Amino acid sequence: xxxxxxxPQPVFDAGAVLAxxxxxxxxxxxxxxxxxxxxxxxxxxxxxxxxSLRLAVTGAAVVPxxxxxxxxxxxxxxxxxxxxxxxxxxxxxxxxxxGDDPGLIAATSGRAVPGVELRVAVADGKPxxxxxxxxxxxxxxxxxxxxxxxxxxxxxxxxxxxxxRTGDIGIVDDDGNLRxxxxxxxxxxxxxxxxxPAEIERVLARHPLVADCAVVGVPDPRLGEVGKAFVVPxxxxxxxxxxxxxxxxxxxxxxxxxxxxxxxxxxxxxxxxGKVLKGQLRAED
Numbered sequence: 001x002x003x004x005x006x007x008p009q010p011v012f013d014a015g016a017v018l019a020x021x022x023x024x025x026x027x028x029x030x031x032x033x034x035x036x037x038x039x040x041x042x043x044x045x046x047x048x049x050x051x052s053l054r055l056a057v058t059g060a061a062v063v064p065x066x067x068x069x070x071x072x073x074x075x076x077x078x079x080x081x082x083x084x085x086x087x088x089x090x091x092x093x094x095x096x097x098x099g100d101d102p103g104l105i106a107a108t109s110g111r112a113v114p115g116v117e118l119r120v121a122v123a124d125g126k127p128x129x130x131x132x133x134x135x136x137x138x139x140x141x142x143x144x145x146x147x148x149x150x151x152x153x154x155x156x157x158x159x160x161x162x163x164x165r166t167g168d169i170g171i172v173d174d175d176g177n178l179r180x181x182x183x184x185x186x187x188x189x190x191x192x193x194x195x196x197p198a199e200i201e202r203v204l205a206r207h208p209l210v211a212d213c214a215v216v217g218v219p220d221p222r223l224g225e226v227g228k229a230f231v232v233p234x235x236x237x238x239x240x241x242x243x244x245x246x247x248x249x250x251x252x253x254x255x256x257x258x259x260x261x262x263x264x265x266x267x268x269x270x271x272x273x274g275k276v277l278k279g280q281l282r283a284e285d
Contacts, residue, residue, distance in 0.1 A: 004028070011272065014038040018048040025052040029077075032274030033063050034212070036071050054078045057095075064205050065106040084109035084178055086166055088157070090142040093118060093166075094178045108177040116140035120172050125159045133181055133196075136170040137163040169196060186278060188217025188225040190256040197278075200227060200249075200257050207248055209233055209241060214268050214276045215259060229259035230268060230281055237264050 007024055009017060012035060020026060029035075036058060039045065056071050059082030071080045082105050085092040096110035112118040119127045120134040128134040143164050146154035157165055169187060170180045182196040189195070197215040204213045212232035217225040231237075231245070242262035249258045263284075269277040 012038070012274065014042045015044065018042060018045060018050070021050055021053065022048040027052050028055045028057070029053060030057040033058050033067060034270065034274045036067060036075065037212070040070055040074055050076050056080045057083055059083045059096075059109045063106050064202075065103060068102050068106045080105060082106070082109050084136075084168075084180055086168075088144045088164055088166075089116075089138055089140070090144075092142065093136075093138050096177075104177065108173070108179045110178065111176040112178075116142060118172070118176070118178065119163065120170055121159075121163070125161065125163070130172055130174045133169055133171050135184065136166045136168045136178065136180070138166060139163045186216070188227070190217075190220075190226055191223040193254075193256040195225075195227060195257050197227070200229075200253065200259065203252050203257075204229060204231070204245070204249065204259075206252075207245060209237060209245060212268055214278060214281060216278050216282050218261065218282070220260070223256075226261075227257065227259040228261040228263065228281075230263050230265050232267055233264050 007020060007026065009020070012031075017029075017035075018039060021029070036056065053076050056075070056077045056079070058071075058080070063082055068080050071077050079098055080102075081096045081098070081100075083092060083095040085094075092113055093116055094110045094112050096105045096108070100110070117139040119137050119139075120132070121127045121137050122134050125137075137159065139162060147157070159165060167184050168180055169182045169184055170178050172178050180198065182198045186197050187194055188197075195217065197217075200215045201213050204210050204215070210231055211234045214230045215227050216230070218228045220226040229245070233241070242264070245262050246259060269280045271277055
């Protein structure tokens with residue numbers, strides 16, 4: 001469609017990707033935030049010629065503003081965009097635009113692409129007001145007809161008026177910019193309050209101790225569920241680091257959002273596309 005050469009990378013390896021960028025003169029590199037972080041942290045990065053890079057596309061995950069800045073400055077991309085999509089919509093629903101403010105790019109996944117309609121709605125399909133969380137629903141030329149040989153799954157995926165139910169929770173602002181807050185299946189309830197892991201992770205990522213993190217809901221005898229944070233630390237966390245991080249979180253977010261447990265890990269389990277395998281983390285409890 002665009003006269004481009006595609007260079008598949010079956011399994012992500014930062015060194016292999018850096019080498020391919022240098023030798024093949026790669027210009028566009030899409031990936032989850034962890035992909036760019038891995039490239040930035042690679043000890044041999046300065047030995048590769050990355051001057052061909054011009055466009056980075058990431059998003060639908062925690063994207064710190066500092067990471068957007070480093071992608072531009074340290075990897076040399078002219079343009080960094082965030083986007084949101086899913087397989088059932090041919091991979092793309094919303095995208096930021098060139099010239100958008102870096103803060104907007106980091107905080108949202110942009111606006112619906114031409115020809116695609118987007119709404120945020122409650123369970124019965126009634127749209128909610130801007131700034132109110134709900135399920136992201138999509139309608140447009142790129143939406144699938146249905147799942148192959150699965151009529152029940154297809155029926156469950158659509159509302160009565162033809163909108164695709166994505167299963168993602170999001171918020172749309174007054175300008176139509178979408179911010180994904182979480183998956184419906186990842187949300188957990190703390191004493192009657194809905195807690196969204198991605199929102200909590202975004203706050204924890206600001207702490208200097210945290211290089212990477214994931215939050216899941218775990219059973220609690222009093223509150224039903226509470227948050228547990230799995231943290232990849234910057235350096236050696238040392239004794240008392242978990243309590244320090246929890247105390248800091250109490251000052252930065254509402255009490256029901258604060259993780260009650262912190263577990264340090266050398267790395268987080270991820271799938272081939274870089275998304276954290278939260279089911280695997282939950283299974284540890």
